[in-house]
Amino acid sequence: MWALTLATAAALAHVALAAPADSSSSVSTASGSASTGTTATEPFSISIQTGVPTLTYVTVTATPQSASLGAPLPSQAALPPVQDWCIGEIFCAGEILQTVNVAQLYADPKTFVDKPTSKSSQQVLADFAALQNSSSALTEDDLVKFVDTDFNGEGFELQPLALTGFSADPPFAQNVSDELLRAFALEVNSYWTQLAREANVTAECDIYPGGACESTFIPLNYSFVVPGGRFREQYYWDSYWIIQGLLKSGLYDSVNGTLQNFMSELEDFGFIPNGGRKYYLNRSQPPLFIHMLYDYVTATNDSSILQRALPLAEVELAWWNTNRTVQVTSPYTNKTYSLARYAVNNTAPRPESYLTDYLTVHDPTLQTPLTTDEASALYAELASGAETGWDYSSRFEAVPALGSAGLRSLNVRNHVPVDLNSILYKAHILLAELYGTSNASAVSAHQQTAASIREGILDLHWDADKLAFYDFNLTSNARNSIFTMANFYPLWNGIVPEEVLANASSAFAHFAAVNMVMERYNGTVPVTFLDYTGQQWDAPNAWPPHQYIILQALQALPANLTGSALPAAPAGASSYALIPAGQIGFAESELPGQLMLGSKQNASATGPGADVSGMDGTVVNGGNATAGEGWGARLQRELANRYYTSVFCSWHATGGSIPGLLDRLPDSQLNLTGSVNNTGNMFEKFSNLNVDSSGYGGEYTVQAGFGWTNGVLLWVAATYGDVLVAPQCPPLLASEFSSSSGAVSMSVGRAGVMGAVALLGGVVLQMLM
Numbered sequence: 011m012w013a014l015t016l017a018t019a020a021a022l023a024h025v026a027l028a029a030p031a032d033s034s035s036s037v038s039t040a041s042g043s044a045s046t047g048t049t050a051t052e053p054f055s056i057s058i059q060t061g062v063p064t065l066t067y068v069t070v071t072a073t074p075q076s077a078s079l080g081a082p083l084p085s086q087a088a089l090p091p092v093q094d095w096c097i098g099e100i101f102c103a104g105e106i107l108q109t110v111n112v113a114q115l116y117a118d119p120k121t122f123v124d125k126p127t128s129k130s131s132q133q134v135l136a137d138f139a140a141l142q143n144s145s146s147a148l149t150e151d152d153l154v155k156f157v158d159t160d161f162n163g164e165g166f167e168l169q170p171l172a173l174t175g176f177s178a179d180p181p182f183a184q185n186v187s188d189e190l191l192r193a194f195a196l197e198v199n200s201y202w203t204q205l206a207r208e209a210n211v212t213a214e215c216d217i218y219p220g221g222a223c224e225s226t227f228i229p230l231n232y233s234f235v236v237p238g239g240r241f242r243e244q245y246y247w248d249s250y251w252i253i254q255g256l257l258k259s260g261l262y263d264s265v266n267g268t269l270q271n272f273m274s275e276l277e278d279f280g281f282i283p284n285g286g287r288k289y290y291l292n293r294s295q296p297p298l299f300i301h302m303l304y305d306y307v308t309a310t311n312d313s314s315i316l317q318r319a320l321p322l323a324e325v326e327l328a329w330w331n332t333n334r335t336v337q338v339t340s341p342y343t344n345k346t347y348s349l350a351r352y353a354v355n356n357t358a359p360r361p362e363s364y365l366t367d368y369l370t371v372h373d374p375t376l377q378t379p380l381t382t383d384e385a386s387a388l389y390a391e392l393a394s395g396a397e398t399g400w401d402y403s404s405r406f407e408a409v410p411a412l413g414s415a416g417l418r419s420l421n422v423r424n425h426v427p428v429d430l431n432s433i434l435y436k437a438h439i440l441l442a443e444l445y446g447t448s449n450a451s452a453v454s455a456h457q458q459t460a461a462s463i464r465e466g467i468l469d470l471h472w473d474a475d476k477l478a479f480y481d482f483n484l485t486s487n488a489r490n491s492i493f494t495m496a497n498f499y500p501l502w503n504g505i506v507p508e509e510v511l512a513n514a515s516s517a518f519a520h521f522a523a524v525n526m527v528m529e530r531y532n533g534t535v536p537v538t539f540l541d542y543t544g545q546q547w548d549a550p551n552a553w554p555p556h557q558y559i560i561l562q563a564l565q566a567l568p569a570n571l572t573g574s575a576l577p578a579a580p581a582g583a584s585s586y587a588l589i590p591a592g593q594i595g596f597a598e599s600e601l602p603g604q605l606m607l608g609s610k611q612n613a614s615a616t617g618p619g620a621d622v623s624g625m626d627g628t629v630v631n632g633g634n635a636t637a638g639e640g641w642g643a644r645l646q647r648e649l650a651n652r653y654y655t656s657v658f659c660s661w662h663a664t665g666g667s668i669p670g671l672l673d674r675l676p677d678s679q680l681n682l683t684g685s686v687n688n689t690g691n692m693f694e695k696f697s698n699l700n701v702d703s704s705g706y707g708g709e710y711t712v713q714a715g716f717g718w719t720n721g722v723l724l725w726v727a728a729t730y731g732d733v734l735v736a737p738q739c740p741p742l743l744a745s746e747f748s749s750s751s752g753a754v755s756m757s758v759g760r761a762g763v764m765g766a767v768a769l770l771g772g773v774v775l776q777m778l779m
């Protein structure tokens with residue numbers, strides 16, 4: 011631990027919290043500063059932790075979540091079929107895994123499968139068999155003793171390390187003009203030191219079977235950066251945004267190590283699994299390996315990596331082609347395309363979400379139990395939904411509904427997703443570029459494949475009237491109508507339809523929903539505008555990768571389309587009126603409401619009053635308007651500022667502070683977010699309705715850490731640092747956290763960590779997490 015003293019006298023921070031007119035609670039201000047605009051004379055210092063962190067391997071004590079220790083073990087359904095792809099009998103769908111899960115020994119089913127055994131596989135199997143022999147009615151306590159005796163702490167195979175090349179003050183920070191926001195970027199930069207991991211070779215289990223212990227960990231030779239929280243391993247698509255930040259931080263060795271690990275997985279398994287655990291060996295994730303490779307080579311000029319990487323990039327693309335590609339004949343043109351979909355071969359609960367999936371299938375409230383075939387199909391859908399990265403979203407629910415009911419209609423495999431195919435298009439383009447002049451036939455083959463994917467996307471996914479992209483639904487043989495953030499993946503990946511290029515107003519129309527979110531809501535852009543599913547990839551949740559993708563999509567527009575002023579809403583209407591008819595599929599009055607703090611009322615649902623965040627020439631927490639700014643630059647400035655705001659304010663609301671610049675909130679307020687002992691959380695997702703809040707919902711509690719959040723924050727700091735303005739974080743109000751509030755989407759606040767799940771009361775799955 012050491013202190014970095016910034017040499018320059020710092021301009022003191024703007025007040026980060028504005029006192030609410032109707033609140034008597036005290037509000038902290040930056041130390042020594044009474045209001046905005048005050049200039050400090052003292053330099054400030056921030057403490058940056060650069061040492062190797064100490065990881066505490068909490069062997070989470072097994073505690074029955076819904077029964078007493080003396081209670082008999084609950085009865086359970088018949089075991090699902092053995093999964094050929096899964097290695098071992100302890101951590102794969104089978105008797106031990108199902109028994110431990112149905113007994114609900116851990117709040118998160120992933121805990122158990124991340125615990126290596128403390129004995130040989132054979133001994134653990136024998137102990138379990140003996141247990142079953144020993145008594146006619148096993149109790150929860152018997153099982154607790156078994157797991158505590160035979161298993162080690164979760165994540166035991168990993169250790170922290172000192173980051174090679176870490177700089178506490180990397181050059182990009184100079185791009186951030188605002189002192190407070192620069193200090194925050196440096197703070198976030200320092201979090202890499204807390205998230206770097208490598209395999210602890212002495213704790214690894216020998217080759218299965220026959221070793222001294224058994225573990226689900228996939229041994230990797232190089233260090234990497236984890237997302238954080240329950241995500242203790244290297245993850246596939248998370249790494250893309252982690253790498254965007256690592257490259258800004260100058261941590262090239264970490265990027266190299268991450269890529270080398272992916273390459274080992276391609277050699278060993280023929281594809282890159284979802285994450286670095288054996289229970290992910292039947293599925294991948296959005297295929298961004300070649301994008302990462304390209305970004306690394308571009309940033310470092312290290313083309314020596316290509317000798318190993320180019321053949322393995324071919325393996326990666328061949329896997330998607332062999333295992334995930336279907337022929338689709340367009341109902342619009344009768345042309346046939348080879349396009350990819352997410353589709354996992356799986357007929358059992360996912361080991362890391364065993365109880366969640368088991369209960370989705372064996373839901374006690376279901377009047378007619380699922381047949382074996384229906385159960386198998388649903389397990390395949392749940393795993394395929396995880397492969398999309400969007401687990402879960404109304405996007406793939408044939409009948410969107412709250413919780414398990416909606417999940418049971420998952421229809422992932424019957425979709426040709428626009429985001430997946432856009433990523434694969436660009437992967438072929440980038441691979442062709444990486445070959446350079448070294449292999450003309452490979453270059454030409456990849457360019458041809460890319461051209462045909464592009465044509466398929468413009469045919470099947472692009473709706474020229476609505477000026478938006480939608481998934482193609484193989485069940486209906488038509489484009490879906492649900493508007494999601496997948497809309498922005500084609501432009502990010504370099505597919506710009508000619509209708510968008512035709513004129514500035516069509517180009518704006520493609521982004522009109524982003525403008526509406528800036529004007530109408532307080533945070534960043536949510537995944538969809540459906541807020542009743544309780545799924546974490548629906549409203550009101552807004553995810554860091556999507557904000558990055560929208561910003562990149564805006565950057566992809568040629569300058570001749572973006573220089574004009576942002577169109578004004580027609581008289582008597584809101585920014586909603588600027589969205590092409592039918593594009594988002596909701597009438598204005600059907601959109602999720604925006605809660606007004608203090609009043610406990612939503613803003614007006616329609617008309618000019620709905621644009622509660624609109625200001626003259628900009629939006630609340632959207633930075634400062636500049637003269638002559640075109641709409642493209644304006645939307646980027648606003649979204650970049652909103653993203654910074656969400657990350658910064660939720661971090662401050664959970665105990666974050668910067669000595670000399672930003673005081674810690676008083677315990678009375680931190681208590682509201684369950685954060686009296688915290689020093690600021692970086693969340694995996696956010697609420698588009700409350701910038702003090704993390705997101706909520708989904709199948710596990712909100713995670714802190716967090717790889718892609720930090721990566722996107724640093725990328726935004728480096729890219730938009732000159733237009734970032736210190737945010738006004740709304741006050742934390744006790745009334746927002748009262749359990750009586752009916753507005754699920756609103757009251758979550760930081761209680762997202764603790765209370766949000768309870769707000770979804772009645773949804774069995776979420777209650778268990």
Ligand SMILES: *[C@@H]1O[C@H](CO)[C@@H](O)[C@H](O)[C@H]1NC(C)=O
Pocket residue numbers: 092093094095355356
């Ligand atoms: C799917 O899994 C089943 C059972 O594990 C296996 O028999 C079958 O070969 C697999 N199919 C493919 C295409 O991998």
Ligand SMILES: *[C@@H]1O[C@H](CO)[C@@H](O)[C@H](O)[C@H]1NC(C)=O
Pocket residue numbers: 136139140143
């Ligand atoms: C379980 O009990 C049966 C019958 O008593 C016995 O044959 C078997 O060896 C026992 N197995 C274990 C693992 O104790």
Ligand SMILES: *[C@@H]1O[C@H](CO)[C@@H](O)[C@H](O)[C@H]1NC(C)=O
Pocket residue numbers: 168169170210211212213
């Ligand atoms: C690595 O694992 C060994 C064996 O379990 C353990 O003693 C050691 O403390 C671990 N090292 C770290 C840095 O966690």
Ligand SMILES: *[C@@H]1O[C@H](CO)[C@@H](O)[C@H](O)[C@H]1NC(C)=O
Pocket residue numbers: 232263266267270312
């Ligand atoms: C990247 O990692 C590989 C494997 O450790 C190493 O051989 C190579 O030298 C590294 N590249 C750079 C530029 O450090």
Ligand SMILES: *[C@@H]1O[C@H](CO)[C@@H](O)[C@H](O)[C@H]1NC(C)=O
Pocket residue numbers: 281291292293332333355
């Ligand atoms: C991919 O396809 C190959 C060939 O059909 C098959 O052997 C392999 O199991 C598949 N892999 C996955 C993860 O589905």
Ligand SMILES: *[C@@H]1O[C@H](CO)[C@@H](O)[C@H](O)[C@H]1NC(C)=O
Pocket residue numbers: 341342343344
């Ligand atoms: C596609 O082919 C079918 C059968 O040949 C024909 O009836 C239909 O009109 C064609 N549709 C288009 C869009 O060309």
Ligand SMILES: *[C@@H]1O[C@H](CO)[C@@H](O)[C@H](O)[C@H]1NC(C)=O
Pocket residue numbers: 404405406407408409421483484485486487490
């Ligand atoms: C796909 O098409 C089917 C059949 O028309 C429909 O029931 C379903 O709602 C559509 N959308 C999704 C996400 O499955």
Ligand SMILES: *[C@@H]1O[C@H](CO)[C@@H](O)[C@H](O)[C@H]1NC(C)=O
Pocket residue numbers: 511512513514568570571
């Ligand atoms: C804008 O420029 C792009 C190429 O950069 C071109 O394709 C497009 O037609 C131009 N659009 C307008 C409206 O000038």
Ligand SMILES: *[C@@H]1O[C@H](CO)[C@@H](O)[C@H](O)[C@H]1NC(C)=O
Pocket residue numbers: 531532604605606607608622623630699700701740
């Ligand atoms: C959202 O922003 C508006 C306008 O600044 C504000 O009045 C309202 O209280 C905010 N709501 C929340 C939940 O922060």
Ligand SMILES: *[C@@H]1O[C@H](CO)[C@@H](O)[C@H](O)[C@H]1NC(C)=O
Pocket residue numbers: 046047633634734735
């Ligand atoms: C942004 O605008 C506010 C209010 O007009 C002003 O106080 C502040 O100095 C401006 N900040 C920057 C960085 O221009």
Ligand SMILES: *[C@@H]1O[C@H](CO)[C@@H](O)[C@H](O)[C@H]1NC(C)=O
Pocket residue numbers: 677678681
């Ligand atoms: C924190 O909240 C709990 C109940 O939510 C209350 O019992 C406790 O007194 C509060 N502590 C502080 C320091 O406000």
Ligand SMILES: *[C@@H]1O[C@H](CO)[C@@H](O)[C@H](O)[C@H]1NC(C)=O
Pocket residue numbers: 684686687
């Ligand atoms: C905070 O830490 C103190 C001291 O370790 C402990 O007594 C207290 O229970 C903790 N509070 C919360 C809310 O976790």
